[in-house]
Amino acid sequence: MNDLITRLRAAVGASNVLTEGDLSAYEMDWRKRAQGKALAVVRPASTGEVAAVVRACAEAGISIVPQGGNTGMVVGSTPDASGRQVVLSLTRMNRIRGIDAGNLTVTVDAGCVLQNVQEAAEAAGFLFPLSLAAEGSCTIGGNLGTNAGGTQVVRYGNTRDLCLGLEVVNAQGEVWEGLSGLRKDNTGYDLRDLFIGSEGTLGVITGATLKLYPLPKATLTAWAAVPSMDAALQLLGLAHRHLGAGLTGFEVMGQFALSLVVRHMPQLRVPFQAESPYGVLLETSDQESEEHARGQFERLLEVALEEGCATDAVVAENIAQARALWNVREHIPLAQAEEGLNIKHDISIPVSKIPAFCAETDALLQREIAGVRLVNFGHMGDGNLHYNVQAPEGGDMQAFLRDQEERVNTLVYDQVQRFGGSISAEHGIGTLKAEKLPHYKSPVALQMMQAVKKALDPQNIMNPGKVLG
Known part of the structure; x- marks a missing residue:
């Protein structure tokens, strides 16, 4: 050594x-x-x-x-x-290598912190739309390695959709220079997509060429109180019809999740929390004007109130108010941590099936485990829920985690499979879900993944034990 x-x-x-x-x-x-x-x-x-x-x-x-x-x-x-x-x-590899304004791309080192990429794009008059709670510390290489999602997937897609090219060091120490900014390149297998989402098991991503977008003329945020998950789905349909591609965010938050923010972050104001089973956070971006955006937004909410899928709503009047609303959503994981140990699930369900999944799985867990508390929130616009399970109040949280985690995971993941979903939407598999993957992934798909791993990393030196176990 x-x-x-x-x-x-x-x-x-x-x-x-x-x-x-x-x-x-x-x-x-x-x-x-x-x-x-x-x-x-x-x-x-x-x-x-x-x-x-x-x-x-x-x-x-x-x-x-x-x-x-x-x-x-x-x-x-x-x-x-x-x-x-x-x-x-890779944290020392943190350069913004260049912005190509004509091609609407930015090329960066893999160790660039996401927030720094966002700020470099904005300084040049562009938007890099990947946005998530850890953006002040997570890196582009990690975002690509896990195919991170975040709050604007409904409009811009996951990190995979934002990447045009990669630079990768393979398991033999050779450099693949694939930093093309091409949007069309039909010359064989798409190697880029093999490495995105592979969690470092096939090679080391060292650089990336990413898509940029024009900065919107206006971005508005609203909060709506909704009476049920079915109503949230109805509101999402209205948002698509009224806002079209302008809909950039649609987050749903259960009442208990919001109550934890009220309990542990009293400095944050949570609209309509006490009287509404769910809150929905909506964001729209507009290339015309703030007046045009506000008119569309207000018309959407008027229709939602008329049809009963929203019982109350508020539109942020300025950036500070919008930030305050987003802070509530982003502090749910921190509030949950303050409440104590919990079992986290990052799942995706076909959007149309989310209400039925939640109704059935909520009832199942509450029937099987007395006193269990459900912290349900997430990116409903793209079908991604953070469906977390909190220990019963006043109980031994360590014992709950030790005795119930395997059972809770099986109950939830079996339901996810039954509804045609995925046990990992944006966090990846890592080691935490590696043993679960064979139970919920097609054997044929696993064989193909193992064949790719063996071909690209025959020594099994790249992050062994992750994803495929």
Whole structure:
């Protein structure tokens, strides 16, 4: 191992090979569900350095765990406990390589923090629409590795839909230079899409060319109180008809989820929380004018009130009010953490089936586990729910997690499968769901995935144990 450490230091500089001291920021996942032990944490500053690190590890037979901001939810970017894995942290690779205004693209290092990419695009007069709660710390490489979603998927799609090209170091330490800004390239297999969503198991993403959009003339936010999940679905249909492509966000939040924000973040004002079973947060973007956007929005809400799918509504009058509404939505996970241990599910269901899924699964869980509390919220516009299960109030939360997590997961995932959904919508599989995947994925699909893994990473050194177990 000393020879490998010597080679790694030669590749990236001795100060960027960490082997001693507190490495928990790299070895522990964000939710503190697991902590491993790294042989070393290596921090390259360029694609060439990444390639040199991968070659050295491949020759030594040492596996690599690529890591960005380490903000993942499924223990996908932390090492195992063996002490024989190298954590490859890309946070020093944080350059905005260039903006092509004519092509509406930006090319960036994989270690760029998402918020920095958003700000660079805005400074140049453009929008990079990927937006999620961890945008101040997550990195583009991690977003691509997990095919992150966020709040604007209903209009712009997942990270996959926002990427035109990649630069990747493969498992042999070779560099694939695929940073094309082409929107049409029909020359064989789409290698880009193999690496997006692969969670570092096929290679290391080191750079990306991403789509940009013109900045909208106006962006408006509204909050609607809705009496049921069926009503939320009806409101979503009205929003599509009235706003068309202008609908950029549609978030649904259950009353209990919002009550946790009221309890633990009293500085945040939650509209209509006490009297409404659900809240819906809507966002529209308009290329014409704020007046035009407001007129469309207000007409939508008038119709929703007339038809009964909304019982009350408020439109933000300025950016500060809009930010305040979004803060409520974004603080639900933090409020849930303050409430105590919980079981998280990042699922997707065909949008039309969401009301039936929630009604049946809510009843099932409450029947099977007395006192269980359901924290249901998420991106209803694209069918993605964070369907979380909180321990009964006043109970032993550690015991609940220990005794009930497997049972709760099985109940929820069986329901997801029955409704034609997916057990992972935007967080990935990591190690947390790797054992579950064979139960809910087609055997043929798994065989094809395993064949791709074996072909691209025959030594199994790229993030082993993740996704395919």
